[in-house]
Amino acid sequence: xxxxxxxxxxxxLAPMPASxxxxxxxxxxxxxxxxxxxxxxxxxxxxxxNVLRWANSAWSASQRVIETVREAVLRLGTARILEFAVxxxxxxxxxxxxxxxxxxxxxxxxxxxxxxxxxxxxxxLTTRMVPGTAFTAALLHDIGKLLLNRYLGGDVVRxxxxxMETKKITYLEAEREVLGTDHAAVGGAVARHWRFPDPLVxxxxxxxxxxxSPDPVLDAVHLANAVAKLVGVGLGREAMNVHxxxxxxxxxxxxSAGLETLCAAVQDDLARTEEMWGITANGTQRTRGG
Amino acid sequence: xxxxxxxxxxxxKIARGAGEVIVTHALGSCLGIxxxxxxALVGGIFHVMLPNAAVSPEKAQKNPFMFVDxxxxxxxxxxxxxxxxxxxxxxxxxxxxxxxxxxxxxxIGKRNYIALRKLLWKNGIIIAGEDVGxxxxxxxxxxxxxxxxxxxxxxxxxxx
Numbered sequence: 001x002x003x004x005x006x007x008x009x010x011x012x013l014a015p016m017p018a019s020x021x022x023x024x025x026x027x028x029x030x031x032x033x034x035x036x037x038x039x040x041x042x043x044x045x046x047x048x049x050n051v052l053r054w055a056n057s058a059w060s061a062s063q064r065v066i067e068t069v070r071e072a073v074l075r076l077g078t079a080r081i082l083e084f085a086v087x088x089x090x091x092x093x094x095x096x097x098x099x100x101x102x103x104x105x106x107x108x109x110x111x112x113x114x115x116x117x118x119x120x121x122x123x124x125l126t127t128r129m130v131p132g133t134a135f136t137a138a139l140l141h142d143i144g145k146l147l148l149n150r151y152l153g154g155d156v157v158r159x160x161x162x163x164m165e166t167k168k169i170t171y172l173e174a175e176r177e178v179l180g181t182d183h184a185a186v187g188g189a190v191a192r193h194w195r196f197p198d199p200l201v202x203x204x205x206x207x208x209x210x211x212x213s214p215d216p217v218l219d220a221v222h223l224a225n226a227v228a229k230l231v232g233v234g235l236g237r238e239a240m241n242v243h244x245x246x247x248x249x250x251x252x253x254x255x256s257a258g259l260e261t262l263c264a265a266v267q268d269d270l271a272r273t274e275e276m277w278g279i280t281a282n283g284t285q286r287t288r289g290g
Numbered sequence: 291x292x293x294x295x296x297x298x299x300x301x302x303k304i305a306r307g308a309g310e311v312i313v314t315h316a317l318g319s320c321l322g323i324x325x326x327x328x329x330a331l332v333g334g335i336f337h338v339m340l341p342n343a344a345v346s347p348e349k350a351q352k353n354p355f356m357f358v359d360x361x362x363x364x365x366x367x368x369x370x371x372x373x374x375x376x377x378x379x380x381x382x383x384x385x386x387x388x389x390x391x392x393x394x395x396x397x398i399g400k401r402n403y404i405a406l407r408k409l410l411w412k413n414g415i416i417i418a419g420e421d422v423g424x425x426x427x428x429x430x431x432x433x434x435x436x437x438x439x440x441x442x443x444x445x446x447x448x449x450x
Contacts, residue, residue: 161444170390226389230398231339232299232318232427237444240318240399241425244390256395257345263398264346264356267300267339 010186013146016089016194019044023082028133028197037078038070047085051076054084079132083116086136093146100152101145102237108146110270111234112139117269118224121262127253134220137203140196141221142234144187144204151179157237164241171238172208184208210248219248227259231267297335300356304334304368308435315429317385319399321358321406321422322430323365324382324450326437327374333434336365340398341405358405381415382439382450384430386422399423419450 026032055072094109115138163174188205210222297314326333343350343357354360386399
């Protein structure tokens with residue numbers, strides 16, 4: 001079997017609400033303020049209800065009841081609201097099993113959450129600042145797997161495994177050889193279709209190959225994916241057969257000991273976060289590893 | 291009746307008697323250490339993530355089983371407390387896969403394995419069987435009644 005060209009049905013995933021896309025643009029733009037974010041949220045009823053719920057949740061730990069979107073934005077911050085909003089939209093998609101990738105129920109979602117947690121912790125362990133967009137990019141970095149999963153029938157899965165084995169190449173390279181594209185490229189196309197800002201699109205698209213066009217968001221997402229793998233979340237058929245760039249770590253100023261500290265922190269954070277996102281103890285029991 | 295115990299990451303389980311099966315999933319760079327005493331019928335699996343507690347002493351205090359150096363002695367102590375004898379223990383090790391091309395920076399799997407070997411060597415404990423390295427994800431099983439220790443990965447199954 002030679003490489004096939006897939007119809008990229010980027011519009012077949014659930015649409016990303018316009019309000020969320022506008023928030024993403026605001027987070028990427030340092031000039032943008034809380035007032036503007038509140039205006040965008042107020043135009044979206046469903047998002048307004050969720051934002052008020054998040055602002056009053058145990059997680060927010062507010063001493064008093066937050067009743068307006070403006071207060072909620074000041075309490076949580078635009079970046080945090082974007083993270084919740086993206087998490088809310090893609091969380092439902094990513095909870096489903098992704099059998100072509102050998103990922104059971106909740107596994108892709110746990111991998112995405114672990115990556116996002118790694119980004120959050122990364123800032124305290126690097127010499128260079130990690131931009132806020134990186135959290136959202138980490139949540140979304142494997143979105144392409146949802147689409148490509150449809151093409152991964154038994155024969156294709158076997159063929160990818162064979163290529164990896166015989167040619168000693170990474171999962172991504174084998175995927176590209178067999179399918180003519182890979183989950184990172186497809187993920188980039190989805191993010192572009194959703195009109196997400198460029199740094200976010202590029203971080204998704206290049207998350208396995210950060211050295212060709214280095215960028216702090218991309219480097220953070222690349223390392224976050226590595227950390228999620230190192231704590232054993234979302235291994236699947238790809239397992240540990242992914243490229244990991246030492247250059248990305250050195251660009252951000254992460255040391256080898258820092259990497260281990262990061263793994264310890266993420267493993268510990270994950271259990272608590274799973275509770276917040278409503279992942280059952282059963283789901284975690286079955287899939288946790290390292 | 292067979293009782294199946296699932297061990298999560300940074301955790302361990304010691305069980306005793308026929309019918310007890312212990313399993314741990316998704317060993318990537320983490321190590322799975324299986325120990326078994328065929329006379330006392332005591333066995334256990336320890337799923338450990340990082341080599342040394344020095345990188346995060348506060349996490350080690352909260353959960354010593356996150357690290358090889360703090361968790362391994364406690365794991366063996368639990369087995370002795372359940373009736374296992376050190377000279378009868380069979381120790382098997384699986385996991386320790388490496389990420390990407392196996393560059394040292396990301397080689398936590400290798401560091402886990404080296405830390406364990408050093409610790410066991412110091413204490414005069416021999417590894418009876420091992421399946422470590424590569425890029426695969428492994429599931430490790432131990433039948434406490436028989437001592438059979440086996441692995442699963444990518445649809446294959448083999449004894450260790």
